[in-house]
Amino acid sequence: MTTKIFIDGDAGTTGLEIRERLAGRADIEIVAIPAEKRKDVEAKRAILAAVEIAILCLPDDAAKETVALCDALGDKAPRLLDASTAHRVAPGWVYGFPELCAGQPEAIAKAARVANVGCYATGSIALLRPLVDAGLIQPDQQLTINAVSGYSGGGRQMIESYKKGEAPAFELYGLSLEHKHLPEIMAYAKLSVRPLFVPSVGNFRQGMLVSIPLALDALPGKPEAADVEAAYRRHYEGAPHVRVVPAPAAGRLDALALNGTDDMEVFVFANEPRRHAVLVARLDNLGKGASGAAVQNLDLMIGGGKRA
Numbered sequence: 001m002t003t004k005i006f007i008d009g010d011a012g013t014t015g016l017e018i019r020e021r022l023a024g025r026a027d028i029e030i031v032a033i034p035a036e037k038r039k040d041v042e043a044k045r046a047i048l049a050a051v052e053i054a055i056l057c058l059p060d061d062a063a064k065e066t067v068a069l070c071d072a073l074g075d076k077a078p079r080l081l082d083a084s085t086a087h088r089v090a091p092g093w094v095y096g097f098p099e100l101c102a103g104q105p106e107a108i109a110k111a112a113r114v115a116n117v118g119c120y121a122t123g124s125i126a127l128l129r130p131l132v133d134a135g136l137i138q139p140d141q142q143l144t145i146n147a148v149s150g151y152s153g154g155g156r157q158m159i160e161s162y163k164k165g166e167a168p169a170f171e172l173y174g175l176s177l178e179h180k181h182l183p184e185i186m187a188y189a190k191l192s193v194r195p196l197f198v199p200s201v202g203n204f205r206q207g208m209l210v211s212i213p214l215a216l217d218a219l220p221g222k223p224e225a226a227d228v229e230a231a232y233r234r235h236y237e238g239a240p241h242v243r244v245v246p247a248p249a250a251g252r253l254d255a256l257a258l259n260g261t262d263d264m265e266v267f268v269f270a271n272e273p274r275r276h277a278v279l280v281a282r283l284d285n286l287g288k289g290a291s292g293a294a295v296q297n298l299d300l301m302i303g304g305g306k307r308a
C-alpha cells in the first residue's frame, strides 16, 4: 500500500531535499503540483483533499495559509508535517523531535499535525533536555547557546547572496536577541529562563555546530563532565540518528563532518581541573536539522496509521 504525499514548497531548499530522500520509495506516491500552479490556491486545495499527508516546506506565512486551507477541508484534510517555524509551540501540534523524551515517537506516529523541529533547536534541545530531565541543569539556569550554520539555513535568498559573492565569510546575526528559535528551545528543553542565543553563519553551504559553555560548579550537585556524558548516553541509547561521541583530544570540531547524513553527534568537551565544559551538537542543518528529520517524522506518521 502506498501513502499519497504532497510537498508544498517542493521547489525550495528543504522541499527539494525531502523530495530527493523520498525518490524511489515504493511505499510513497508523491502527488506533485505543476510548477506554474505551485502558489495557486485552488490547485493546492484539490491536491490537499486528495492526499493523506502534506509536508509544508514554506515560509511561515505561506504555511499558515496552507493550514487554513486544510482547516476548511474538515474531514478531507490531510495530516500535516510542517517544516516551518509557524506551529512549533502551537496548541494541537505535536513537536517533531522523536528523541525528545520517552513516548515522543508514539505521539508523532499518531498525530494529525506535526511541527518539524528547527535546525538550531535540534542541537540546542538535544544538548539541554536530557540534562534538565536528569536534574543536572536547573530550568532557571542562565545559559548561553552559541551556534554556526551553513548558509543554506537561510533558504533561497541567502543561498543566492552567497553564490553571488555578496555575503561575508562569517557573521554573527540575531544580535537583537529575539531569534525565532527561542520559544521552541525554551518550551521543549523545559527552561524557565530565556537563554542567550548567538547564532552565526559561515561561507559554507551546509553543516552546523551548536555549543553551550558550562561552569560545572554552577550546576546542581557540581557534577563531573563524565556525569554529563553518562546522562547523554542513557538518554540516547538505541537512538538511530543520535550518537554520543567521546570529545576529540585535539579539542577541535569540523562543522561539516556530518554533511549529507541525517545524524547528529553529541560531545562533552571538558577541562576538569578548571571545572569548565562545553557541550556540542554537530549536525547537517539540511539533514537532521530539516529534511532528514522530516523524513524521520514522516516514517513515524506512516507507520502510525490513521490520525489520532
Ligand SMILES: NC(=O)C1=CN([C@@H]2O[C@H](COP(=O)(O)OP(=O)(O)OC[C@H]3O[C@@H](n4cnc5c(N)ncnc54)[C@H](OP(=O)(O)O)[C@@H]3O)[C@@H](O)[C@H]2O)C=CC1
Pocket: 008, 009, 010, 011, 012, 013, 014, 015, 038, 039, 040, 057, 058, 059, 060, 062, 083, 084, 085, 117, 118, 119, 152, 153, 154, 155, 156, 157, 285, 286, 289, 290
Ligand atoms: N533551510 C534550512 O536549513 C531549514 C529551513 N526550515 C524551514 O523550512 C521552511 C522552508 O525553508 P527553506 O526551504 O530553507 O526556504 P526556501 O526559501 O529555500 O524555500 C521556500 C519555498 O517556498 C516557496 N513558496 C513561497 N510561498 C509559497 C506558496 N504560497 N506556495 C507554494 N510555495 C511557496 C518559495 O518559492 P519562491 O522562492 O518563488 O517564493 C520557495 O521555493 C522555512 O519555514 C524554514 O524556516 C527548517 C529547518 C531548516
Ligand SMILES: CC(=O)N[C@@H](CCC(=O)OP(=O)(O)O)C(=O)O
Pocket: 083, 084, 085, 117, 118, 119, 120, 121, 149, 150, 151, 152, 153, 154, 155, 158, 180, 181, 199, 200, 201, 289
Ligand atoms: C542561517 C540562517 O539564517 N538560519 C535560519 C534558521 C533556519 C530556519 O529558518 O530554519 P528553522 O527555523 O526552521 O530551523 C535563521 O536563523 O533564521
